[in-house]
Amino acid sequence: MAGAAREVLTLQLGHFAGFVGAHWWNQQDAALGRLAGAKELPEELCPDVLYRAGQTLHGQETYTPRLILMDLKGSLSSLKQEGGLYQDKHLDAAIAWQGKLTTHKEELQAKNPFLQNLLSAEGVMSSDGVWRVQAFPSGKDIPSLTRAFPSNPKSLIPPEGSIKVWSDFLHVQLHPKSICIIQKYNHDGEAGRLEGFGQGESLLQEPTYLEELEDRLHFYVEECDYLQGFQVLCDLHDGFSGLGAKATELLQDEYAGRGILTWGLLPGPYTLGEPQKNFYRLFNTALGLVNIAAHSSLVCPLSLGGSLGLRPEPPVTFPHLRYDVTLPYHSSALLATALDTITVPYRLCSSSISMVHLADMLSFSGRKVVTAGASIPFPAAPGHSLPDTLAQFGGTIPCTPLSACGEPSGTRSFAQSVVLRGVDKTRQTSQISPGTSPSSPLHACTSGEEVLAQYLQQLQPGVLSPT
Numbered sequence: 001m002a003g004a005a006r007e008v009l010t011l012q013l014g015h016f017a018g019f020v021g022a023h024w025w026n027q028q029d030a031a032l033g034r035l036a037g038a039k040e041l042p043e044e045l046c047p048d049v050l051y052r053a054g055q056t057l058h059g060q061e062t063y064t065p066r067l068i069l070m071d072l073k074g075s076l077s078s079l080k081q082e083g084g085l086y087q088d089k090h091l092d093a094a095i096a097w098q099g100k101l102t103t104h105k106e107e108l109q110a111k112n113p114f115l116q117n118l119l120s121a122e123g124v125m126s127s128d129g130v131w132r133v134q135a136f137p138s139g140k141d142i143p144s145l146t147r148a149f150p151s152n153p154k155s156l157i158p159p160e161g162s163i164k165v166w167s168d169f170l171h172v173q174l175h176p177k178s179i180c181i182i183q184k185y186n187h188d189g190e191a192g193r194l195e196g197f198g199q200g201e202s203l204l205q206e207p208t209y210l211e212e213l214e215d216r217l218h219f220y221v222e223e224c225d226y227l228q229g230f231q232v233l234c235d236l237h238d239g240f241s242g243l244g245a246k247a248t249e250l251l252q253d254e255y256a257g258r259g260i261l262t263w264g265l266l267p268g269p270y271t272l273g274e275p276q277k278n279f280y281r282l283f284n285t286a287l288g289l290v291n292i293a294a295h296s297s298l299v300c301p302l303s304l305g306g307s308l309g310l311r312p313e314p315p316v317t318f319p320h321l322r323y324d325v326t327l328p329y330h331s332s333a334l335l336a337t338a339l340d341t342i343t344v345p346y347r348l349c350s351s352s353i354s355m356v357h358l359a360d361m362l363s364f365s366g367r368k369v370v371t372a373g374a375s376i377p378f379p380a381a382p383g384h385s386l387p388d389t390l391a392q393f394g395g396t397i398p399c400t401p402l403s404a405c406g407e408p409s410g411t412r413s414f415a416q417s418v419v420l421r422g423v424d425k426t427r428q429t430s431q432i433s434p435g436t437s438p439s440s441p442l443h444a445c446t447s448g449e450e451v452l453a454q455y456l457q458q459l460q461p462g463v464l465s466p467t
Contacts, residue, residue, distance in 0.1 A: 005048035006228040006354060008346070009220050012069035013244050014235025015187060016267045018166035019328045021233055023336035025065055025172040032063070046349040052223065054175065064175040068216045070243065071179075072194060074187035079167035081179045163329045177219050180212050185239075193238075195280055197287040200242030204250065213247065214254075221255070228346065229259025229355035234292065236264040236301065237281040241288025248295035259346075259355025262296040263339060264289060266404065267328055268305020269315050282310055293368045297359035300370050302338070303404040304331045318376055318400055338374040338402055344419045364414045373399030378422060386428045387442035390455045397459065413463050420452055
């Protein structure tokens with residue numbers, strides 16, 4: 001690994017942010033399994049940017065997300081707020097005290113069946129959060145630390161209606177300092193909901209929740225050697241937009257000079273039949289974007305709903321993908337996949353781009369709200385090289401907009417960050433025989449990075465595009 005990790009602390013604020021975050025951390029966890037099973041570690045993403053090493057009270061090593069998440073009462077399902085890595089403090093105290101003790105047993109809520117299937121897969125992290133080394137047939141039967149899944153792929157698909165909350169499918173162990181539940185408001189039901197921007201804003205004006213957040217921030221930040229910044233996943237459609245505004249203000253005041261990249265999340269779609277709910281959504285989104293942008297280095301709204309306004313638009317469609325936009329499990333998976341690629345520049349093992357540099361490059365004249373697009377999956381035809389594939393696009397970038405701001409056609413960008421992943425190295429350039437002239441400038445390039453940079457320069461010559 002080249003150099004020290006430039007740590008990032010992630011904040012997840014809201015229930016849909018929890019859905020996106022659960023997919024995000026499951027993806028990071030799967031990548032860790034692939035890295036552990038590899039004979040040679042690729043010099044690409046540095047997991048220490050997002051994760052922290054620690055120990056349980058019994059000396060077992062752990063590797064957990066550097067994460068603070070805030071959600072409402074009733075959102076955890078079978079997940080314990082303090083996590084499962086560390087023994088209960090009250091039980092430790094009871095063991096240390098030799099007097100008489102009366103115990104009361106509380107029945108735990110059963111895990112979601114889909115989550116049970118994932119956790120029962122061979123090679124999955126054990127309940128104490130410690131990786132177990134097991135031998136699997138891998139080429140020459142080399143023992144490897146890996147992640148194996150059930151032999152029946154259908155068991156990885158949750159039954160319809162089985163996913164109610166994000167904790168129903170999160171299989172990553174969290175540190176006890178990660179989860180902060182707001183007991184003042186309910187996740188379910190008609191009463192006691194966190195509906196308005198002002199409600200969320202006032203939460204961090206109460207000493208209880210402000211001190212809770214500050215305590216967790218200090219815990220994670222003080223152990224970092226080089227904290228490059230914070231990535232904030234925040235719901236915009238409800239009262240969490242107000243909480244996000246106050247949280248980013250706190251980060252800006254306490255940690256000046258660090259990057260604060262905020263991803264404003266909205267589930268979709270919505271209907272005209274709920275005027276009051278739609279007004280709250282528009283009101284919260286507008287106030288959230290304005291106030292969060294004032295305290296963030298960069299803000300990017302993310303939604304598959306098609307529109308941020310009062311008039312509903314058709315949901316986003318992908319040419320090579322089918323999904324149900326009404327299911328948060330589906331839409332959040334796509335947004336998490338996009339985020340996993342968008343954030344690559346500041347998570348690389350060796351890169352000169354930090355969160356602050358990325359934000360400075362994309363912001364212009366104080367305008368800090370940007371849009372995002374993705375091609376999921378990238379339409380590379382089998383047997384074709386990257387230059388062949390780009391040449392078939394006819395002078396366009398095959399991206400689906402993810403910021404609910406309409407089609408970007410006809411608009412001009414000041415700067416953009418473009419990341420391409422998943423193309424095999426043997427396909428990134430043309431394999432031209434000696435003495436053969438390349439059919440285009442793209443086919444003359446000697447690396448995938450050069451191919452993409454050349455294509456973007458041809459397509460948008462005046463746009464700053466560090467790929």
